[in-house]
Amino acid sequence: MKPGPGNTQVGETLQEHSKLTLLSVGIAADHGGFELKEYLVTMLRTAGHAVTDFGAHQLKPDDDYPDFVIPLARAVAAGTVDRGIGICGSGVGASIAANKVAGVRAGLI
Numbered sequence: 001m002k003p004g005p006g007n008t009q010v011g012e013t014l015q016e017h018s019k020l021t022l023l024s025v026g027i028a029a030d031h032g033g034f035e036l037k038e039y040l041v042t043m044l045r046t047a048g049h050a051v052t053d054f055g056a057h058q059l060k061p062d063d064d065y066p067d068f069v070i071p072l073a074r075a076v077a078a079g080t081v082d083r084g085i086g087i088c089g090s091g092v093g094a095s096i097a098a099n100k101v102a103g104v105r106a107g108l109i
Contacts, residue, residue, distance in 0.1 A: 022047075026081035028054035028068035031061050033087025033094075040085065052081055069097045077103035
């Protein structure tokens with residue numbers, strides 16, 4: 001079996017496998033997901049992934065997810081990043097906003 005996302009070879013640790021599948025990941029969040037975004041940025045970079053942070057870059061209670069998620073979705077559609085993570089308070093709004101960009105399919109997970 002060829003190594004790839006979701007495929008580990010017998011005897012291969014998850015850490016060894018993750019080195020084979022490093023990604024360029026874009027991430028964006030409004031105030032509702034700011035703390036989770038900051039945590040995920042650290043974890044993704046620690047794992048060796050290249051991370052582009054589309055904001056918010058500071059916690060502002062009056063910001064809004066489309067301001068950050070739309071540029072992220074455009075980067076995914078353009079191939080500037082391999083994958084994108086959009087975060088808002090519930091996740092639904094970020095998914096809907098991302099899906100308005102041609103070439104993007106986002107889902108709440």
